[in-house]
Amino acid sequence: MTRAYEFFEVERIGTFGAVIAGLDLRESVGAIPLEELKHALASYEVLFFRDQHLDAEQQLTLARQFGEISLYPIEKFFGSVEPGHQVVVDDAENYPGVDMWHTDVTWLERPPVIALLTCLEVPAYGGDTMWASTRAAYEELSPRMRGLVDGLETLHSCHQSFVEIAERKSGIEGLGDRIKAAYPALTHPLVRTHPESGRRSLFVTDRGVMHHIVDLPTSESEAILDFLAAHVDQPRFQVRWKWEPGQLVIWDERATLHRGVSDHYPQRRVIRRCTVDGEKPFFDPERRPDPSYVAA
Numbered sequence: 089m090t091r092a093y094e095f096f097e098v099e100r101i102g103t104f105g106a107v108i109a110g111l112d113l114r115e116s117v118g119a120i121p122l123e124e125l126k127h128a129l130a131s132y133e134v135l136f137f138r139d140q141h142l143d144a145e146q147q148l149t150l151a152r153q154f155g156e157i158s159l160y161p162i163e164k165f166f167g168s169v170e171p172g173h174q175v176v177v178d179d180a181e182n183y184p185g186v187d188m189w190h191t192d193v194t195w196l197e198r199p200p201v202i203a204l205l206t207c208l209e210v211p212a213y214g215g216d217t218m219w220a221s222t223r224a225a226y227e228e229l230s231p232r233m234r235g236l237v238d239g240l241e242t243l244h245s246c247h248q249s250f251v252e253i254a255e256r257k258s259g260i261e262g263l264g265d266r267i268k269a270a271y272p273a274l275t276h277p278l279v280r281t282h283p284e285s286g287r288r289s290l291f292v293t294d295r296g297v298m299h300h301i302v303d304l305p306t307s308e309s310e311a312i313l314d315f316l317a318a319h320v321d322q323p324r325f326q327v328r329w330k331w332e333p334g335q336l337v338i339w340d341e342r343a344t345l346h347r348g349v350s351d352h353y354p355q356r357r358v359i360r361r362c363t364v365d366g367e368k369p370f371f372d373p374e375r376r377p378d379p380s381y382v383a384a
Contacts, residue, residue: 096109101136103327107137133343142206162254173361178350189320189345197368200363200365203338204364219326219346221289222344234288240279242301246297285378286376
């Protein structure tokens, strides 16, 4: 049964995702509205807000109500130890680099669990962002396929092109090797359990980061991961959002993938984003979904 919320209105827009109305997020969210907002996020996975126009500090203040702000992993190599936000500019000199399905920095032991993105500038056309529900994709697998992937683990490591770009742009010789040494390869479950809703989702990302399934031959690993990638890529598991200045989106990184569509290049698009740290991904075979979180 879908939960009714007292402090805001919910307009569902697809298999998942909802537009939230009735909250001004420029002000501190009270304890009860925040509890409702967290419940809605775990239920709908991506929440869209129109006409918020948060400044940088307001966005960080809101993010802190969900947890500890992430420090982007390579920032410490540039002397920054203060978690904050990143302003991402796409234009003729900066080609959009995230037009592929991914969830953020899974090569960390505790990847971000929530992301907040504010739109600052929009192009005349294009530049949408898409999300895919890995929870919905998991639930649509056959019982036998779910039984196959439950409990498997995958190897993740920092994308080679990422460290090469970081070294080139920074001008710091040897930075790539330092990044890889600081963040060695690690394993995550292929299926993860949501700590709030108890629902399961496929914990997959782009293949430059997620390399193979542990303890399987390469051919079997490739076959399973290729199948899952094609499965998640079905439009029925996706929502697409056309940006306007001042809009805010909050999404659950544990249950979704996202991609920034690059069809606006070379036009300018500017967004401000920050992420929130959380738990280490885990798979709990005994946990059952809480029905109050199912978005019917």
